[in-house]
Amino acid sequence: MTTNPLNEKIINATVKMLQISEDESGQRIDNYLLAKLKGVPKSLIYRIVRKGEVRVNKGRIKPEYKLQTGDTVRIPPVRVAEKEQAPISNKLNKVAALEKQIIFEDDCLLVLNKPSGIAVHGGSGLSFGVIEALRSLRPEARFLELVHRIDRDTSGILLVAKKRSALRNLHEQLRIKTVKKDYLALVRGQWQSHVKVIRAPLLKNELSGGERIVRVNEQGKPSETRFAIEERYPTATLVRASPVTGRTHQIRVHTQYAGHPIALDDKYGDKEFDQQMQKLGLNRLFLHAYSIKFEHPKSGEELRLTAPLDENMKGILKKLRENKA
Numbered sequence: 322m323t324t325n326p327l328n329e330k331i332i333n334a335t336v337k338m339l340q341i342s343e344d345e346s347g348q349r350i351d352n353y354l355l356a357k358l359k360g361v362p363k364s365l366i367y368r369i370v371r372k373g374e375v376r377v378n379k380g381r382i383k384p385e386y387k388l389q390t391g392d393t394v395r396i397p398p399v400r401v402a403e404k405e406q407a408p409i410s411n412k413l414n415k416v417a418a419l420e421k422q423i424i425f426e427d428d429c430l431l432v433l434n435k436p437s438g439i440a441v442h443g444g445s446g447l448s449f450g451v452i453e454a455l456r457s458l459r460p461e462a463r464f465l466e467l468v469h470r471i472d473r474d475t476s477g478i479l480l481v482a483k484k485r486s487a488l489r490n491l492h493e494q495l496r497i498k499t500v501k502k503d504y505l506a507l508v509r510g511q512w513q514s515h516v517k518v519i520r521a522p523l524l525k526n527e528l529s530g531g532e533r534i535v536r537v538n539e540q541g542k543p544s545e546t547r548f549a550i551e552e553r554y555p556t557a558t559l560v561r562a563s564p565v566t567g568r569t570h571q572i573r574v575h576t577q578y579a580g581h582p583i584a585l586d587d588k589y590g591d592k593e594f595d596q597q598m599q600k601l602g603l604n605r606l607f608l609h610a611y612s613i614k615f616e617h618p619k620s621g622e623e624l625r626l627t628a629p630l631d632e633n634m635k636g637i638l639k640k641l642r643e644n645k646a
Contacts, residue, residue: 336398337396338393341393343390344485346485347485350383369397375394375396377392377393416454419455424628429484430482430617431481431483432481433478434628435478436476437473437631438474441467455481462483464482465482465483467479469495472573474605476608476610476631478628482618484618490616490618503611504610504611506576507557507603507634510594511558516548519548520544521537523535523570524537536574543566544566546575555641556597570588572608576589577590583608584598585603585605603633605633610628611628
């Protein structure tokens with residue numbers, strides 16, 4: 322990747338002619354280009370496709386075209402405005418730290434215990450994301466794609482496919498709801514024992530600044546989360562939340578709807594409760610993807626993986642137990 326004096330970054334300096342392998346087939350051309358032209362905004366991808374600068378088998382295509390094995394894709398030279406980048410040493414430190422968070426890896430799957438505060442993808446003003454970091458950690462991996470997403474401030478288990486066949490298999494498992502995910506959340510007050518399931522439709526809204534806010538609304542999509550109490554404290558409860566559906570901010574909004582917002586949730590939280598938890602030393606949203614159960618996409622073996630809480634979360638629970646005693 323080179324730069325030029327016009328404050329532009331050259332992502333692709335010459336015309337490339339690429340042939341689609343069997344593992345790459347089945348994906349949309351826009352998604353394929355996003356992976357090949359890392360750092361290029363989606364708007365520019367769509368523009369070069371619409372203008373016919375990207376061609377498949379010498380013909381024009383639409384962004385939703387699904388690639389087939391043996392297709393020849395023409396990718397034109399692409400330049401984008403150069404953004405101010407974080408110091409390379411900061412990025413290298415973050416990438417190296419992620420290596421230690423890998424909890425499972427084989428030839429078709431990588432499972433990460435994602436730290437809080439790191440987005441799964443670069444974009445929205447962020448040049449660094451988990452998937453970009455993993456691609457730099459595994460430059461030999463021809464295919465690395467997220468199976469699912471978790472919020473930037475949520476920590477815990479994140480599945481990354483190393484083969485398209487694995488991605489398709491895991492997406493099917495998610496679709497038919499055979500994947501079981503459990504989260505741990507520290508919520509305000511005493512969670513009521515009889516509240517074991519929350520079914521409340523969720524509607525996504527985008528505010529003028531581009532911020533996403535989700536609300537319980539009858540016009541929203543059906544959403545369901547199951548809850549169990551893990552531990553009680555004088556002013557808070559540690560709950561296990563198991564989402565049946567996978568809506569944006571689902572657990573965060575459902576706990577708020579139940580009257581028990583999650584500690585240090587900057588969108589749906591309670592300031593007074595947050596201040597209490599900050600005095601104990603909490604410095605992040607207390608929501609962690611703790612465990613996942615699914616079938617291995619190649620062997621069919623049932624896998625159950627767990628990701629330990631970080632030191633800040635463990636320290637807060639220890640202090641809450643001491644206060645209870």
